[in-house]
Amino acid sequence: MTNAPLILLQDISHRYADAENLILNKVHISLSEHQRVGLIGPNGCGKTTLFHLIMGLLKPLSGTVRYKGKVLAGDKDFGELREEVGLLFQDADDQLFSPTVLEDVAFGPLNKGAAPAEARDIAQQTLKDLGLSHLERRITHHLSGGEKKLVALATILAMHPRVLLLDEPTNNLDQQTQSRLIGIINGLDLAFMIISHDYDFLVATCEDLYLLDKGHVTSGHTSHLHTHHHAHPHGAHPHKHGDA
Amino acid sequence: MRFEQFSQGSSFLHRLDTRVKLISTFFLSLVLALCQSDLTALAGLVIGILLITAARLEMRQVCYRLLMVNAFVGFLWITLPLSYPGDRVFAVGVLSISSQGVALATLITMKTNAIILIITALLATSGTADLGHGLERLGMPRKLCLLLLFSYRYIFVIHQEYQRLARAARLRCFRPGTNLHTYRTYGYLFGMTLVKSCHRADRVRQAMMLRGFKGRFLTLNDSIPVRNDLLFLGAAVAGAFCLLALELGTR
Numbered sequence: 001m002t003n004a005p006l007i008l009l010q011d012i013s014h015r016y017a018d019a020e021n022l023i024l025n026k027v028h029i030s031l032s033e034h035q036r037v038g039l040i041g042p043n044g045c046g047k048t049t050l051f052h053l054i055m056g057l058l059k060p061l062s063g064t065v066r067y068k069g070k071v072l073a074g075d076k077d078f079g080e081l082r083e084e085v086g087l088l089f090q091d092a093d094d095q096l097f098s099p100t101v102l103e104d105v106a107f108g109p110l111n112k113g114a115a116p117a118e119a120r121d122i123a124q125q126t127l128k129d130l131g132l133s134h135l136e137r138r139i140t141h142h143l144s145g146g147e148k149k150l151v152a153l154a155t156i157l158a159m160h161p162r163v164l165l166l167d168e169p170t171n172n173l174d175q176q177t178q179s180r181l182i183g184i185i186n187g188l189d190l191a192f193m194i195i196s197h198d199y200d201f202l203v204a205t206c207e208d209l210y211l212l213d214k215g216h217v218t219s220g221h222t223s224h225l226h227t228h229h230h231a232h233p234h235g236a237h238p239h240k241h242g243d244a
Numbered sequence: 245m246r247f248e249q250f251s252q253g254s255s256f257l258h259r260l261d262t263r264v265k266l267i268s269t270f271f272l273s274l275v276l277a278l279c280q281s282d283l284t285a286l287a288g289l290v291i292g293i294l295l296i297t298a299a300r301l302e303m304r305q306v307c308y309r310l311l312m313v314n315a316f317v318g319f320l321w322i323t324l325p326l327s328y329p330g331d332r333v334f335a336v337g338v339l340s341i342s343s344q345g346v347a348l349a350t351l352i353t354m355k356t357n358a359i360i361l362i363i364t365a366l367l368a369t370s371g372t373a374d375l376g377h378g379l380e381r382l383g384m385p386r387k388l389c390l391l392l393l394f395s396y397r398y399i400f401v402i403h404q405e406y407q408r409l410a411r412a413a414r415l416r417c418f419r420p421g422t423n424l425h426t427y428r429t430y431g432y433l434f435g436m437t438l439v440k441s442c443h444r445a446d447r448v449r450q451a452m453m454l455r456g457f458k459g460r461f462l463t464l465n466d467s468i469p470v471r472n473d474l475l476f477l478g479a480a481v482a483g484a485f486c487l488l489a490l491e492l493g494t495r
Contacts, residue, residue, distance in 0.1 A: 052450075055454060057450050057453075057454075079456075082453075082454050082455075082456065083456065086454075087454055089447065089451055091447070093401055093444075094444060094447040094448050094450075094451050095448075095451045097394070097397050097398075097448055097451070097452065098373075098397075099371065099372070099373035099393070099396070099397065100373070102464065103373070103463075103464055106464050107452075107455055107457075107462075108455040108456060110462035110464075111455060111456030111457055111458065111462065112456055116462070116463070116464050119462075119464065120464055140397075141397065141400045141401065155455065156455075159455065159456075
């Protein structure tokens, strides 16, 4: 890591109002330009919480969030980060709210101040890049699960982010759509962090790894997933290794 | 649930500017809703039939829709002739049918069908999204327009969520009956659907915020009314005035 980190979380602690224990306890995480990081951990360990803290959707109990070295405090500071960091939600239905696909993809560019014609061009280009042009006129809620996920990704990419945060992107996707997603992600010239329980997917897309458990984070490398694959919790299930 | 079954089509009415259609519908249905003469209502019915023909919709579905509306009108036919005071035309025991009651029921039937036909021909031929944008550009309160757009977008999702819960209950051998267990179960189902919708609304708000939403929906198609639109608007408003003149003339 030669570059200064784009995103830096320092000593972040968080607790939900109805919980006794801290869900995150003095967590330290960084993401540099072009870094590709996987984030794994058991259910309910706070992975999504961590993303929401980065985006400023939640306020940490203590600790600081920095973007490009600058400490972010109010909604206004986070506005700057949100223009450059895209978060892909777990449930694509939460993210697609416009009636048609094209309108939804153009929503972000319009909000960033693009003129209607310009926003339309950006949206069409983004859909074309992802091979989704044929969905342009479709009604968002009539799409299949896989299509919804890819269109949701398009809505984020249309904002031309520098960083992507993907929250369990492979959930409920078939093998074919997963491979397509891997192809898309690997073709992006961005920094990203991916929450996933799918080790093969992480090996195929990421280099570095954060493991979150009981409020603490340890870092590693995805190659460990290769060498120690019999130790990981999914080891008993048949799945492919090493050909990514 | 089926929505927007008439919104796809290539007729002249489908291609009209949404704002023009909204204004035309407003004037025509306003005059018809307030009119009290049979002649005006009949003229409105003719306008409605002409428009629905111009919209080239599938007649079977149009008739089905009319049938649903007229089921309500049917209740008026049961109650009005019996309860409205006036000249008795027919009597069985204590029940008597008044001619004024029949006349009123006829008037209401004609008015209702005329308005439904006009709304189907003019408004149902646009998508809900376009109607929402059209209303906003006509200066309707933005919050109401957003409410319309979101209700439309998420009613499917909420309906699906409800169905998922109802299916889960059915798979565990839930059979609705007339008992407390059934009422309680439906209470839970509705309650849970409400809670889930609430959570979803929260997540949607977050998703919108992250994409730079600042309370105003910007639209991609800022169409400008063309000559045809203005001609139609002129004709519709003139039609509304003719109906008004007819009404005032026959009073």
